[in-house]
Amino acid sequence: MTSTETRPARAASQSTQGPDRVQQSVLPNVAERNKGSMQILPRHDGERRSLLAVVAVMCYLASLAGAGVIGIQAATERWTTGLTSTVTVKLKPQNDLRSGDPGFENSRLGLVIEAIRGTSGVQRVELIDKEVTQQLLEPWLDPDIIPDSLPIPDLIDIQIDPLAPPDFDELESRIKTVDSSAELDNHMRWNDRILSFANIIHLVAVFILVIISLTTVVIVIFATRALLSARQEVVEVMHLIGAHDAAIASEFQKSFLITGLQGGVIGVLGAIGTIALVSALSGNVSGVSSAALLPPVQLDALALAPIYAVPLVAAAITTITARFTVLQVIKSTMY
Amino acid sequence: MIKFDNVGVRYGVGEEILSDVSFYLDPGTFHFLTGPSGAGKTSLLKLMYLGHRPSRGMISLFGHDLSNLTRNELPEIRRRIGVVFQDFRLLDHLTAFENVALPLRIAGHDHGEYESDVAELLTWVGLGDRLHAKPSTLSGGEKQRVAIARAVIGKPDLLLADEPTGNVDPEIGTRIMRLFLELNRMGTCVVIATHDTQHLKRFPRQRLSLDRGRLSVLPPLEVVQSERESFSDEAEVPQ
Incomplete structure (x- = not known):
């Protein structure tokens, strides 16, 4: 319905009895005050x-x-x-030469590291310092009570190529030919x-x-x-x-x-x-x-x-x- | 226009409120719905404005058998019906203007299309200075006039009113009746439920009389000479 068609309103306004004729001044006011959307729901x-x-x-x-x-x-x-890109070799502690010591290359640790480096799929080999290894125990053992005589295993951290990892069995057998006590941990358990x-x-x-x-x-x-x-x-x-x-x-x-x-x-x-x-x-x-x-x-x-x-x-x-x-x-x- | 065929209404498992109601109303006719309280007038109106489904029988509105219409088709039928509820049913959070505009808004019209019509109609029913009043600030008579304006603003094909002049003074009541008659002259079928014998005599029209749920169609109420003289200002009484 458009405004020109509204029958009741027109009928009403045309009736002779309609007492309150629409005053033009009312309409702009209506338009002003009711403009916009009506909120039907309260x-x-x-x-x-x-x-x-x-x-x-x-x-x-x-x-x-x-x-x-x-x-x-x-x-x-x-x-x-992190776990799948590294493996760790654990060796029973001995009074080995450390990296940098003269003759280290021909020591047990030096030969193990050499054997590891020669394996395909290995990217980096690092002998963990004794101090770092000892720090790993600190959450469980107070450093003040760890005796110097406590045998702490030597750890070798091996960075491997995750896309072409080495054959772990072959790597372990190569290590064991140098030191039969060596253990290879590929972290799969963790x-x-x-x-x-x-x-x-x-x-x-x-x-x-x-x-x-x-x-x-x-x-x-x-x-x-x-x-x-x-x-x-x-x-x-x-x-x-x-x-x-x-x-x-x-x-x-x-x-x-x-x-x-x-x-x-x-x-x-x-x-x-x-x-x-x-x-x-x-x-x-x-x-x-x-x-x-x-x-x-x-x-x-x-x-x-x-x-x-x-x-x-x-x-x-x-x-x-x-x-x-x-x-x-x-x-x-x-x- | 409206056809009821053996319609019955029952709420729950109680007795029928309406029994075997059958009638036919032509387009553009004017009828009063009368009967004592509890006779079923409001229930009959409810059926006519699609507020309630009949328990039995057939209802046809505007040529449509209601039982054949889908739920989605009913709103279009309802938009052709204007209803003045006995308890007004104005929305308290809306102004008088917004209440009257609501049917047009729901039908999808823009504010600009209806603003002058709504204002004009409200002004005509004597509420030109209460356009922005909320129903809570209106008197019973003013609310009733807003409810009437809301019912007629959409140019309905059928107007149903439940005691539309019950809360207004005689002068306003007569003015409202004239508005209904004007609508009727323009083609709207009007059905007014009322107890007001003055209106029945002043505006003599066919009566649908309900008594204990049963409907009978009666001729206009007869007016005696002395009453005719008292209505001399009215042109609706046949001479």
């Missing part, structure tokens, strides 16, 4: 604040769980890369354990993410139903004057979309703050972490990029859930 700040808080908390937890997954994945990659551990952590984090998402969906369903119940009058009137179900649903959707986005942003910012705090605190105890067997978990802004999508996911969850809930409730309660 504001619901109380309910919205509660839902916003819940969505923010859920997004915070989801972001932390996501950061955990990302961190574990990154760390596992670094750890396994590698497998770390991978298993990382997989478990990964699964747990994914499970937590799924639980958080489902919980958010359930909360949004309850919130939508509560809002529908509180706004039943509006919904009924819209329905009875010819609004399509989808049009009613989209009025609710708008509100839930904004709430999801806002809650998501708040949650992610909170999670990033927490991660920064944890990183700062872990930096203060770096002495402990560097001495531990596993290197510290590090997260940078780029690695956390997937977490920045959490507000979008939250908005999608709240919007879609609200839409389907509204449609389902309207269909089941209204003709």
Whole structure:
């Protein structure tokens, strides 16, 4: 209907009984004060604040769980890369000459190193200093009580080509021809354990993410139903004057979309703050972490990029859930 | 226009509120719906504005058998019906202007298309100075006039009104009835549920009378000479 076709208004204004003829001065005022989009659904700040808080908390937890997954994945990659690109040779301690001593080349350690260097796939060979080896024991044994007489094995660190690694059996037999007590550790035992551990952590984090998402969906369903119940009058009137179900649903959707986005942003910012705090605190105890067997978990802004999508996911969850809930409730309660 | 064929309504497992209701209303006709309280007037109106599904029987509106329409097709039918609810059903967070504009907004019209019509209609029903008032600040009579304006703004093919003059003074009531008559002259089929015998006499039209859920179609209420004289200012009473 256009303004020139509105029958009742024209009929009314043409009636001889119409007492209040339209004054031209009224219309610009009407246009001014009613311009813009009419908010059909009333504001619901109380309910919205509660839902916003819940969505923010859920997004915070989801972001932390996501950061955990990302961190574990990154760390596992670094750890396994480090483990698979090096092997270690352990030798029973003797009063050997050390690297740099005259005649070292013809000593037991010198011959073992020479045998290793001659193997294809080996990129670098390094004899670990006794002091460094001793430092490895410090987390378990107080350095003040480690006696000088404690036999500490000699360790040789071998950097291998990960793309063309040496034949470990051949390498070990070559070493054993020099020193039958030598042992070759290719770290596969540790590698497998770390991978298993990382997989478990990964699964747990994914499970937590799924639980958080489902919980958010359930909360949004309850919130939508509560809002529908509180706004039943509006919904009924819209329905009875010819609004399509989808049009009613989209009025609710708008509100839930904004709430999801806002809650998501708040949650992610909170999670990033927490991660920064944890990183700062872990930096203060770096002495402990560097001495531990596993290197510290590090997260940078780029690695956390997937977490920045959490507000979008939250908005999608709240919007879609609200839409389907509204449609389902309207269909089941209204003709 | 409207055809009811052996329609029955029952809420839950109770007795039928409406039983075997059958009638046919031509386009452009004017009818009063009368009957004592609890007779089923509001239930009948609910069926007519598609607020409730009949328990049995067939209803046809604007040539469409409602039982054959999909859910998605019903809103288009509802947009051809204007309803004045007994309890007004105005949206409290919207102004009088916005309440009246709501059907047009829902039908997809832009603000610029309807702003002058809405203002004009509200002014005509005596609310020109209350365009921006919220319903909570309006009197019962003012709310009723807003509800009426909302019902007629969309130029409905069918206007249903449940006690539309119940809360207004006689002068406003008469003015509202004239608006309905004007609409009717322009082709809208009007059905007004009322207890007001003054209106039944002043504007004599065919009556749909409900009694304990059963409907009978009655001729216009007869007006005696003395009453005719008291309505001398009205042109609606046949001489």
